[in-house]
Amino acid sequence: MGGIPQPADFDPQASYVAGLSTNDVSSQDQDNPTPEPNVGEKKAEKQTSLTTTYTRDPEIARKAKLRASDGRCELCGELGFETAQGCYYLEAHQVIPRNCDGPDEIWNVAAICANDHKCAHFGNDRKNVRDRLIKKLVQHYPNVADRLAELAAKMDGSGDTDEKLEMSADT
Numbered sequence: 001m002g003g004i005p006q007p008a009d010f011d012p013q014a015s016y017v018a019g020l021s022t023n024d025v026s027s028q029d030q031d032n033p034t035p036e037p038n039v040g041e042k043k044a045e046k047q048t049s050l051t052t053t054y055t056r057d058p059e060i061a062r063k064a065k066l067r068a069s070d071g072r073c074e075l076c077g078e079l080g081f082e083t084a085q086g087c088y089y090l091e092a093h094q095v096i097p098r099n100c101d102g103p104d105e106i107w108n109v110a111a112i113c114a115n116d117h118k119c120a121h122f123g124n125d126r127k128n129v130r131d132r133l134i135k136k137l138v139q140h141y142p143n144v145a146d147r148l149a150e151l152a153a154k155m156d157g158s159g160d161t162d163e164k165l166e167m168s169a170d171t
């Protein structure tokens with residue numbers, strides 16, 4: 001948690017979608033009184049993004065979730081918890097974050113359980129989580145293996161990989 005918590009790569013022009021993007025449960029997100037993220041708010045705190053899932057493209061999040069077999073987390077293989085609507089809850093996670101040039105493409109988005117998603121951003125071994133997810137994605141999209149490896153290498157070369165992962169509380 002070093003450095004100033006800037007809202008990582010928040011692009012005010014992007015159509016961020018608040019709520020649980022990988023499910024159709026956002027409409028029942030009544031427990032959250034502030035469904036709109038303060039995208040343009042410079043003082044947005046990391047804590048806010050912990051409880052809100054953002055995605056540029058809800059369709060990509062949906063596809064990633066469909067790819068996750070039977071609602072199983074693409075990292076740990078466990079079923080997400082069951083939602084009130086009878087779906088399994090998973091979150092879409094951008095494996096190479098936007099602030100490291102990760103594209104908003106299906107091959108860069110993993111569907112993982114809520115706990116693993118927190119680990120992917122804030123866990124002690126978040127870099128390891130990233131690499132495991134890359135391996136998983138490459139199984140589905142072998143043609144982008146080089147691209148992902150290149151992006152990961154570039155990210156590692158930048159020296160503050162962990163911080164970037166932490167700050168990119170994204171999808």
Ligand SMILES: [Zn+2]
Pocket residue numbers: 073074075076077078112113114115116
């Ligand atoms: Zn998991």
Ligand SMILES: [Zn+2]
Pocket residue numbers: 092093094117120121168169170171
């Ligand atoms: Zn994420």
